[in-house]
Amino acid sequence: MTTVIKNGTIVTADLTYKADVLVEGGRITAIGPDLKGDETLDATGCYVMPGGIDPHTHLEMPFMGTYSSDDFESGTRAALAGGTTMVVDFALPSPGQGLLDALKMWDNKSTRANCDYSFHMAVTWWGEQVFDEMPRVVARGINTFKHFMAYKGALMVNDDEMFAAFRRCAEIGAIPLVHAENGDVVAELQAKLLAEGNNGPEAHAYSRPAEVEGEATNRAIMIADMAGVPLYVVHVSSEDAHEAIRRARSLGRRVWGEPLIQHLTLDDSEYRHPDWDHAARRVMSPPFRDRKHQDSLWAGLASGSLSVVATDHCAFTTEQKRYGLGDFTRIPNGTGGLEDRMPMLWTHGVNTGRLTMNEFVAATSTNSAKILNMYPRKGAILVGADADIVVWDPKKSKTITAATQQSAIDYNVFEGKEVTGLPRFTLTRGKVAIHDGEVRTEEGHGQFVAREPSGAVNKALSTWKELTAPRKVERSGIPASGV
Numbered sequence: 001m002t003t004v005i006k007n008g009t010i011v012t013a014d015l016t017y018k019a020d021v022l023v024e025g026g027r028i029t030a031i032g033p034d035l036k037g038d039e040t041l042d043a044t045g046c047y048v049m050p051g052g053i054d055p056h057t058h059l060e061m062p063f064m065g066t067y068s069s070d071d072f073e074s075g076t077r078a079a080l081a082g083g084t085t086m087v088v089d090f091a092l093p094s095p096g097q098g099l100l101d102a103l104k105m106w107d108n109k110s111t112r113a114n115c116d117y118s119f120h121m122a123v124t125w126w127g128e129q130v131f132d133e134m135p136r137v138v139a140r141g142i143n144t145f146k147h148f149m150a151y152k153g154a155l156m157v158n159d160d161e162m163f164a165a166f167r168r169c170a171e172i173g174a175i176p177l178v179h180a181e182n183g184d185v186v187a188e189l190q191a192k193l194l195a196e197g198n199n200g201p202e203a204h205a206y207s208r209p210a211e212v213e214g215e216a217t218n219r220a221i222m223i224a225d226m227a228g229v230p231l232y233v234v235h236v237s238s239e240d241a242h243e244a245i246r247r248a249r250s251l252g253r254r255v256w257g258e259p260l261i262q263h264l265t266l267d268d269s270e271y272r273h274p275d276w277d278h279a280a281r282r283v284m285s286p287p288f289r290d291r292k293h294q295d296s297l298w299a300g301l302a303s304g305s306l307s308v309v310a311t312d313h314c315a316f317t318t319e320q321k322r323y324g325l326g327d328f329t330r331i332p333n334g335t336g337g338l339e340d341r342m343p344m345l346w347t348h349g350v351n352t353g354r355l356t357m358n359e360f361v362a363a364t365s366t367n368s369a370k371i372l373n374m375y376p377r378k379g380a381i382l383v384g385a386d387a388d389i390v391v392w393d394p395k396k397s398k399t400i401t402a403a404t405q406q407s408a409i410d411y412n413v414f415e416g417k418e419v420t421g422l423p424r425f426t427l428t429r430g431k432v433a434i435h436d437g438e439v440r441t442e443e444g445h446g447q448f449v450a451r452e453p454s455g456a457v458n459k460a461l462s463t464w465k466e467l468t469a470p471r472k473v474e475r476s477g478i479p480a481s482g483v
C-alpha cells in the first residue's frame, strides 16, 4: 500500500519547493513531480513538513504526590492532533531506584503510544549503581541524562553529584540535560513567602525569580565545560538564562537552549488572575515571565542562540491542582501544550514574521532530531526517512478550547486563543493519524526510537578537550628538596 501526498509545497529546515511525496512501508520512498500511489492526500495550498518532535514531555509522570494525567495514549493522540509525530519523555527513577528498573516502568507505560517516542533518563540521585548503569542505559538507545537543580528534597541533585554525572556522560558519549533553577534559594523563598502568609499560586512565581534560573544556568554551563561535555538546558524561560547560554555559545561552548511554547506566548499576569483555579492551572517551573523575557526568547529563536521549542507537557487536572489550596508549594507543577505547540508557534511566530517557515521546522522538529542524534531518520523530508509528516494548512483556523481537545485534563492554558495554521493530515510512520480534523490514531502504533551515543558534537568536544587538557611539565633540572 502506497500513499502519495500531492500538490503541496515541501518545507524543511533549509528548503522550500514544490514536489509530491510518496510513502511506502512507513518510509518516504520518493520525492518529485507527478508521483502516484494507492491512496492520495491532497495538499493543495498546504506545506508538507517533517512532523513535529517534542523533546520534552512528562506522560503519566509520578510527581508531587500524584501522576500527570495524560498518559502515552492521550498524550500522543494530542500530539498528533497538533502535528507532532514524536515525543521524548523522561524515565524518572525514584530516589534509590536503579535506572534500568525505572526504564522498565517507562517501557510498560509507553506500549500505548500512538506515535513514536524516545526517552531521556533522569539522574535523581548519585551512587555506584547509577554510575554503573549509565552505559547500560546508553546501550538501550538513550543518550541523554536529565538533572534537576531544583525540587529540593525530591529530584534535586547537588553540584558534586552533577559534576560526577556530567563526567560520566562525557565518558560514555551522552548529553546531560538540566532543569536549571537554584533549588536551595527556591526552598528558602518558598518558606519565607509561606511564613508571611503568601500562600496563593502567585507566590509560586515570586519564589522562582529569573535570577534563580540565570544563576543555575550559568553554573550548569560552567560545570559542563569543566566536565568536557555538551549541555542541553530545558525550559529556558528568562533573559537571565538565555544570556548565559548566548554568552557560552559565543565562546564556542556547546550549549543548547529549549524555550517552551507556554513561556513564549503566556505571561506572568496569569498568576494575578482573581480566580484561584485559573492561576493554579498555570503553575509550572520555571513560571511564566513578563514581556521582556518573552521578547528575549523570540529573539533567541530568530538568531539561533536558542535551538528548539518544546512543551514540557505535564498535565494535571483542576482537582489535582487543588492539592495546593492554602499552600502554593503543594500545587503540582506542570502545564499541557502538546496539541497546541505547533499551531501556537506558527500563529505567533510565522504569521507575525518573527520566524520563517524554515526556522519553524528547525525549532519544532529538525534541530531536536539533530541534537538528540536521530537525524535524518526523524526531522527530515528525505528519501529513506520515516514518514512522520505533517501536511500543514496555513489558512485553517480555530479557537483553542478544552471542550474539543484530546488531552485528558479539564482545561487548556491557551483557552480562547485563536490560531491560524493547523494540520490537514498528520502521518506517523506512514499511517494517517489525523485526516482533515478526524482522529484516526491507533493505540500501540508508536515505537521506541533508539538513539546512538557519541554524536558529532560530543566527538568534536572530546577531541578538543583532549587536545587542550592540562599536561604535566617535564623538567630536567629539578632542585633538591629541603635546605
Ligand SMILES: NC(=O)NCCC(=O)O
Residues within 6 Å of the ligand: 058, 179, 235, 283, 284, 285, 286, 312, 314, 333, 334, 335
Ligand atoms: N515544569 C514543570 O513545572 N513540571 C514538569 C517537571 C519539570 O520539568 O520540571
Ligand SMILES: [Zn+2]
Residues within 6 Å of the ligand: 179, 234, 235, 285, 286
Ligand atoms: Zn523541569
Ligand SMILES: [Zn+2]
Residues within 6 Å of the ligand: 056, 057, 058, 234, 312, 314
Ligand atoms: Zn520537564
